[in-house]
Amino acid sequence: MSNSSNQIKQFRWLSLAEGTSFLILLLIAMPLKYMADMPLMVKYTGWAHGLLFVLYVFQLIYLGIELKWKLKRMALFFLAAFLPLAPFYVEKQLKKEYV
Numbered sequence: 001m002s003n004s005s006n007q008i009k010q011f012r013w014l015s016l017a018e019g020t021s022f023l024i025l026l027l028i029a030m031p032l033k034y035m036a037d038m039p040l041m042v043k044y045t046g047w048a049h050g051l052l053f054v055l056y057v058f059q060l061i062y063l064g065i066e067l068k069w070k071l072k073r074m075a076l077f078f079l080a081a082f083l084p085l086a087p088f089y090v091e092k093q094l095k096k097e098y099v
Contacts, residue, residue: 004066008098011059012091015080018056019087021049026084056081 029045032038057078064074080086 004063005098007059007063007066008094011056011063012094014052014056014059015087015091015094018049018052018081019085019091021045021052022081022084022087025049053081056087 025042025045029041032041060074060077063069077090080090
């Protein structure tokens with residue numbers, strides 16, 4: 001398996017993890033903070049999501065350069081990290097193209 005396919009696989013995993021952490025933050029941690037007075041849920045979930053987001057962005061930049069992706073594609077994949085379900089689309093798209 002080449003380095004690029006390992007990096008694609010890692011980015012696909014990061015897409016799923018980042019999207020899942022975002023959903024957990026929005027649908028579980030935030031309601032617990034405001035309805036059950038449990039602010040620590042947002043602190044820890046938010047920290048994990050932030051770390052996954054940063055890793056996602058760095059991996060996106062690396063792959064964009066390595067695979068010579070167009071700027072439009074990179075911008076769309078970057079914006080996907082800000083929409084709750086969009087990282088799952090990114091993973092599906094990469095799976096379709098590279099697996």
